[in-house]
Amino acid sequence: MRLYNTLTRSKEPFVPAEPGKVRLYVCGITAYDLCHVGHARSAVVFDVLVRALAAQGLEVIFARNFTDVDDKIINRANELGEDPNALAQRYIQAFYEDMDALNVRRATLEPKATEHIDEMIQLCQDLIAKGAAYATPSGDVYFRVRAYQAYGELSGRNIEELEAGARVAPGEEKEDPLDFALWKAAKPGEPSWPSPWGPGRPGWHTECSAMSEKYFTLPLDIHGGGQDLIFPHHENEMAQTGASRGQALARFWMHNGFVQIDSEKMSKSLGNFKTIRDIIAQYLPETLRFFLITKHYRSPIDFTTQAMEEAEKNLIRIYTAKQAMEEALANQKWNKTPLPDDVLREFADIKALFDEAMADDMNTAAALGHVFGLVRLVNRVLEDKALRKSEQGKAFFEEAQDALAAWGDILGVFLQPSSGFLQQMRDVRGRRAGIDPARVEALLQQRQEAKKAKDFAAADAVRQELTLMGVEVRDTPQGPAWDVR
RNA sequence: GGCGGCAUAGCCAAGUGGUAAGGCAGAGGUCUGCAAAACCUCCAUCCUCCGGUUCAAAUCCGGAUGCCGCCUCCA
Numbered sequence: 001m002r003l004y005n006t007l008t009r010s011k012e013p014f015v016p017a018e019p020g021k022v023r024l025y026v027c028g029i030t031a032y033d034l035c036h037v038g039h040a041r042s043a044v045v046f047d048v049l050v051r052a053l054a055a056q057g058l059e060v061i062f063a064r065n066f067t068d069v070d071d072k073i074i075n076r077a078n079e080l081g082e083d084p085n086a087l088a089q090r091y092i093q094a095f096y097e098d099m100d101a102l103n104v105r106r107a108t109l110e111p112k113a114t115e116h117i118d119e120m121i122q123l124c125q126d127l128i129a130k131g132a133a134y135a136t137p138s139g140d141v142y143f144r145v146r147a148y149q150a151y152g153e154l155s156g157r158n159i160e161e162l163e164a165g166a167r168v169a170p171g172e173e174k175e176d177p178l179d180f181a182l183w184k185a186a187k188p189g190e191p192s193w194p195s196p197w198g199p200g201r202p203g204w205h206t207e208c209s210a211m212s213e214k215y216f217t218l219p220l221d222i223h224g225g226g227q228d229l230i231f232p233h234h235e236n237e238m239a240q241t242g243a244s245r246g247q248a249l250a251r252f253w254m255h256n257g258f259v260q261i262d263s264e265k266m267s268k269s270l271g272n273f274k275t276i277r278d279i280i281a282q283y284l285p286e287t288l289r290f291f292l293i294t295k296h297y298r299s300p301i302d303f304t305t306q307a308m309e310e311a312e313k314n315l316i317r318i319y320t321a322k323q324a325m326e327e328a329l330a331n332q333k334w335n336k337t338p339l340p341d342d343v344l345r346e347f348a349d350i351k352a353l354f355d356e357a358m359a360d361d362m363n364t365a366a367a368l369g370h371v372f373g374l375v376r377l378v379n380r381v382l383e384d385k386a387l388r389k390s391e392q393g394k395a396f397f398e399e400a401q402d403a404l405a406a407w408g409d410i411l412g413v414f415l416q417p418s419s420g421f422l423q424q425m426r427d428v429r430g431r432r433a434g435i436d437p438a439r440v441e442a443l444l445q446q447r448q449e450a451k452k453a454k455d456f457a458a459a460d461a462v463r464q465e466l467t468l469m470g471v472e473v474r475d476t477p478q479g480p481a482w483d484v485r
Numbered sequence: 486g487g488c489g490g491c492a493u494a495g496c497c498a499a500g501u502g503g504u505a506a507g508g509c510a511g512a513g514g515u516c517u518g519c520a521a522a523a524c525c526u527c528c529a530u531c532c533u534c535c536g537g538u539u540c541a542a543a544u545c546c547g548g549a550u551g552c553c554g555c556c557u558c559c560a
Binding site for chain 1: 518523
C-alpha cells in the first residue's frame, strides 16, 4: 500500500516498523458538542484505513483519543451550568452513537486526557529538564519553540514566518510569542489537578504525545487527523516528542481534507453547520458514509443535497443488483450454459483494479468506480435468461457476492440485507418528498383493480397521479411495488 | 503578507508521461398492456488559458487567471 505522507509531501510505500503490526494514532474529538459532518469524514476515512490495513492481514493497534478537559469544554459547561466532566462524558456518549450509526468501528484504545494527567506532568518535567520548556511564576508551563531546531518541519513553516502571526494573550507569561502551553495553571472554578507548578490542567497538545508513548513503542507508524490539525496541533506534538524523547512521534502523517457545505466553509457564523444527527434525520447513515467516500480523502468534499441524492441513487443501484443476485440464486434447477470467458476475465480485472485503487493512497473514489464495474457485469449476466439459470452463472453470482462483501468490509458500506435496505431507502426518500405511503398503497390498489378489469386507461391515470407525487410504480412478478423517484 | 492546495463533459468524480474510469442527468434502442428496473448504443479529438521540455503531456517545467484552505479554536 502506498500512502501520502504529509511530512514528505509524497506518496510512500507503507510498511509497518514491526512486521505484521500497525501502530496507528488518530486525534479524536474534543467532547464539547455534537459531532458534525467534518468529524464524520475524519472518522470514516480512518475507519476505512483500519479496515483496508486489516484486509491485508495486518494487525492494527488503533488509538483514538478523547480530549475531555479543555477550554472549550469548560466554557460550554459554564454556559450550561453543567459540570465539565459530565458534559464531556455526555458528548463522548453522543460520539459513540453517531459513530455506530456510521458503521465506524471502535478503536482498539480510546484514551482520555483526564486519565493521563500523571503522564502529561511527567512529559512536562522531562521537557523542562531538557531545557525545552519552562514554568512561569503563575504556574503555566510553556514549550520553548525556538529551542527546537526542527520546529515547522511538518507544516513547512519556519520560525520567522510564524513570528508575524504569533500573539500573546493577556496574562500569558511567555518568553516568546511562539511558545505554546503544555500545562495551564487553574483559574478559579476550573477543573484542576495538582502538579509541581500548582493546580492546573494540561494544554491541548500534550495529551497526544503522552498517550502515544504510553501505549506504543515510538515512532507510531501512522498518525492521523484532519488537515487543520497539521498546524499547530501536530507540529507541536512532534516537537514535544522530538524534544523530550529525541525521536520522531510518527513515521507517516495522514490528514483528511475538509467538508464544505454548498461550496462554503462550514462554520457557525455562516449558519451552515451540519451535525451528523441533522443529516441522518434526513438520509440513511449509510448514504452519508457512502457520500464521504465518493471523493479521495485528501481533497475537499462538498456536502450538497444533490450530492447526497446521487449517493442514494448509487447505493440503490448497488443494492438492487445485490438483490437481483439473491433472487437469481433462489432458483433451484441449474442448466449447463457456459459462462463466456470474457465475463470471468473482466471479473478478475475488476477485482485487481479495486485492490490497486485502495492500495494507491486509499483511492476510494476509484475503488467505487470498480464496484460499479462489477454491478454492470453482474446485471449483464443476470440479463441473459440462460446464463442466469446456469451452474456457472450461479458460481459467478456467489463469487460476485463474496467480492461485494469483501469490499463492503473495507469500505464499510453495502453490508446490509438488500431488501431491508431498499425498503428503508424508499421510506426515507418518501418522507423527504412528503409522500404518504398509505395513500400510495390505496392508489396502487385502485390501479390493480383497473388492470384486472383491463381498463388500462384508468390504470395509467393512476400511474400518472402517482408519478406527479414522485412515486414510480413497478410491476413485478410478485405484484406491484413502488419507489420514490 | 507568508505557506499550501485545486482547476477534467450539463453536474459529481477517477486518472500524475503513452493517447480521457465510474456515477447522475440527457438521447435512441431492447424488454413491458403502459411503465419501472436492467441491458445495449450515443454523450469531453479533449482535460482553465499561454508558453516550454519530450517521439509522446490532462499528466513534467515556467507564466497568467480563477477558486479554496491554513497561518487564531476547529475534523
